[in-house]
Amino acid sequence: MDEPIKIIHFSDTHITPRSQFMVQDFNNTVNSINSTPHDLAIFTGDLTQDGLIEEFELASKMRKKIISPKMYWIIGNHDSRSGGFEVWEKMIGPREFHDYTNDILFIGLDSCIPDRDGGRFGREALDYTKKILSKYSDAKLKLVGFHHHLLPIPKTGRERSNAIDAGNMLSILLDNGIDAVFTGHKHHPNVYKVEDTIIISAGSSSSYKTRSGGKRSFNYVEITPEKEIKVKIQDTTGEEIKTELKTITRRFRMVDSTGGKWLRMAQLSGTDFGASSKDQSELFKKGMELVESTNPDVIIHCGNLTEKGRSADYEVAVQAFAPYSDKLIFCPGPNDLRGYGETLLHKYFDTEDTIEKDESSFYVLNTSAPETEIGVVGRTTQNRLVRYVYHTKMQEKDKFHTVVMHHHLIPIPNTIETSALEDAGDVLRMLTDTEVNLVLSGHLGRAYCTRVEKTAFANCNTISSQKTASIENSFNLIDISTEGAIVVSEILVPSGFRRILGIFPGN
Ligand SMILES: [Fe+2]
Ligand SMILES: [Fe+2]
Structure with a gap:
């Protein structure tokens, strides 16, 4: 050729x-x-x-x-x-x-x-x-x-x-x-x-x-x-x-070793408080010990904090996360909005959709709706987000921009695509066009990451839900280097075994 x-x-x-x-x-x-x-x-x-x-x-x-x-x-x-x-x-x-x-x-x-x-x-x-x-x-x-x-x-x-x-x-x-x-x-x-x-x-x-x-x-x-x-x-x-x-560069360059670690995120989902399973609290305890041992700057919960969004579920969950409240960013999943869940969510959590932490911006995008596993952002939110994210991105080029949501946008291996985001096509285009650095999600109980255009996408498994699709529970550890490189690993609970899911050089 x-x-x-x-x-x-x-x-x-x-x-x-x-x-x-x-x-x-x-x-x-x-x-x-x-x-x-x-x-x-x-x-x-x-x-x-x-x-x-x-x-x-x-x-x-x-x-x-x-x-x-x-x-x-x-x-x-x-x-x-x-x-x-x-x-x-x-x-x-x-x-x-x-x-x-x-x-x-x-x-x-x-x-x-x-x-x-x-x-x-x-x-x-x-x-x-x-x-x-x-x-x-x-x-x-x-x-x-x-x-x-x-x-x-x-x-x-x-x-x-x-x-x-x-x-x-x-x-x-x-x-x-x-x-x-x-x-x-x-x-x-x-x-x-x-x-x-x-x-x-x-x-x-x-x-x-x-x-x-x-x-x-x-x-x-x-x-x-x-x-x-x-x-x-x-x-x-x-x-x-x-x-x-x-x-197509097919560059084998890994992360630039001259750049130091700048920000570490622990990404988790599916804590499942209120779960009927007796192992949930044990897994959560072990999982959070592992999270703590990695010393993250921020803990990102991508949804399904509770099993059924009940008042008692929220109370236990909020108490369990109290020691981490200054590091926690939470985005609800469909379980959290069941029944009276949506009202409880607003009672316990800040509903701000932009959070600034360590010169990094996090945008919480609620994709969940009550009583359905299918996700949606909706045209109104899309418009607001286009204006907001786009505007912020253009103004603050040195910042690292992360969108946190529950539903994934990129198909995940070994899962069945039946509850995707309804408006995934438009949302994916919007996020890649605005060059958001990282998109985090926590649907379907399977860890996976990839990069589309300049945006990295990481989905995490459940940390303590027994309804997980994966064999073992896990959470993701994401390191951002001073050069903007992203390293995504999965840490298995309870073994603590770590595997690298993806390494993406800075753009
Ligand atoms: Fe056709
Ligand atoms: Fe067709």
Whole structure:
């Protein structure tokens, strides 16, 4: 690979003889593709509207108009409807495949569940991906494509119909140094850099359904041998809408050793006071001994302080945290708001949403609502936060900015994505655009961290809840260096065993 690779990425054509198919936009896209020199073209699913035979017949004719040196076709949830996945295999090609040519590896996956909008990779596809990636670990360029989005996409309304095991796929892709991931499904173009992997989503080229008044579009992607990735989002006539430039550094530089420790945070969740389990108080005691032994500057509780938000639960919890009150920052979880919990929360805790500590700003963002595990920020709070965070960030560039919330924004391995934040797409975009340094969450009982653009995300396990998804309880220890580097470790309770989850150099 000595020359830049030029890729056409288009998606969600939704071909049908009925009016949902915007035939003029499809023809424009074909003309644009045919007049753009490129090395390969990737289609990321929803070729047809309903997976019907008449639609596949029409699509087969229409796709022949595309002139491309190499094309990869990936199945979407609409193609899988009505048994369409069988027709796909007969008329379009395999649902799962890989190709290794000229040092370039491409893996195409089926992320669909027939007759469901939401997706799932499943154990076999995850194992297949790992197997192929280890076989071709020397490939100079590693590309993967599938239909469902991996990270929440902005401007597409409620976060839904994602792949339930997106966290497992994300960790495989990041661990194996994938250069670029191509997805569709949400009908809105978007590009994110996650650590050293670029995740590219295409809009729809010809469906009646567009999002937030956006144009029908496709992507033109150029990848240089130095791994500079340019994504040009174009309308169907080839007119540029937006261009994003990302660089994959693959730098092995760890944290700069000349920078000393500046701030240490203990991040925990799921203390579960009032729990019926007899082990809760023992685990909490042991957990807090470990927290104390690390001597943190600040203790951040990411929610589910109590089991059911009862008055007695709050009283025990508040008493248990009394010795740490000057260090504690608390953000409620869904359990804390049950029943009368919301009123009790305001009785016991400061509801200020910005806390200044040691030249660092913490923004508490309540994502929990009573009687549901599903999180929401809401448009009003989003607007306030955009104004507030953005304004503060711009004014105070030397400060370290941390957002504390309960629900996670990035899919977590070994969990099922069923109670994500409703407006995760817009919130994630807002936080990464404003370059918040760190986002802390404590949902689903599993520790994980990663970085999207310049923002690090850390989710913690429960410290003393017995309903945790993990085998052992734990909390996270986060060290910020004077250079702005972030080191996230997980400390297991009760063993005290420590493992590093992530190291992110300063921006
Ligand atoms: Fe679609
Ligand atoms: Fe779709």
